Amino acid sequence: MIKYFLLGFLNYQPMTGYDLKQTIDHSVSHFWHAYHSQIYTTLRQMEADKLVVSEFVHGEGQPDRRVYSLTDAGRAEFKTWLDQPLTEMSPIKEELVLRLFFSASRDKNSVLSELHLQHDLHQKKLNEYHGITPHIEQNAKSAPELARDVLFWKMTLNMGISYEEMYIAWLEKTIQEIERM
Amino acid sequence: MIKYFLLGFLNYQPMTGYDLKQTIDHSVSHFWHAYHSQIYTTLRQMEADKLVVSEFVHGEGQPDRRVYSLTDAGRAEFKTWLDQPLTEMSPIKEELVLRLFFSASRDKNSVLSELHLQHDLHQKKLNEYHGITPHIEQNAKSAPELARDVLFWKMTLNMGISYEEMYIAWLEKTIQEIERM
DNA sequence: TTCGCCATGTAATACGTTACATGATTGG
């Protein structure tokens, strides 16, 4: 999976492992994440499989960088992946909900404070996402050739926003129910 | 993680690996899942760690069963886990959204049919969840000592329902936006 | 001078997933 991810970003422009990590953290963190260790090792493997090629750029004053670019084979592999539709749902693993499932025996106040803490975290995420919107708009203006891409990026951001709004609403409802118990 | 999961269920009553798999699939599939291979090996390991003990029951006519029960150490370990609150958000990995992010170059109709397929899947899940509700109610009547637990189980089911409703609404909005492109 | 950022990697471990493997019973 991370392979297609990296291919997808390198399809826009050549990048280093570090750039890819930054890009992932800043633009798709609402639906995916990856560790830098994973990114570097996967890139190496992809080069062995001839999906990418790297160029070592010696930085004068700056740190050295290894810049990866797609090969034709890499571009083809990416296209093949995109063209075969997803026929399953992505599984969910929500630790908070798992903990709540077993929380009947717990002290009411410690459950409540745990839920309040999560409420804070999700509220912060939501604010973050709202902050990204103008960022995307700007991208659209400065690079008109990406106009169509920008529309799709916005749709994925909307998913992040919808998810957090839903989560916050559920937390508030749940907190009220427990308080009333 | 799966360890605490299994401890949590065994805290209600002794069970076999098979029972645990069934229970997980039927009662918490909206926020967690596990493979039977994982369950059996984890149970063995937990027995080595003295968190559970197993009793081999030779089935006359029926298949043999290995029934696991919690030890005091297992019960304590579970309690310790429950008592230390979760301070982070569970990460999301949504393959559909990842694919959509890179879909600007794709044929509009193949994107749309992929989204329609997901719409179907999520609609089916939602219907399934609505089917579980009376099941839980019944559990509450036949085992009054679980009344408090049932309230928490319902809250987790509400999360599943909210999630699917949100997902379906987002899909419908996204489908409309792509159709208008 | 210390913290954070830039930049790269490796190693070890833990966890998840698919596939292999067996065999009895029950219902259509």
Next chain:
DNA sequence: CCAATCATGTAACGTATTACATGGCGAA
């Protein structure tokens, strides 16, 4: 008689996560 369900496990592989490891630059 065939498929589904009950019931248990192992093996191989693949991916994720944490920790280790290095070093320069710039700002407070």
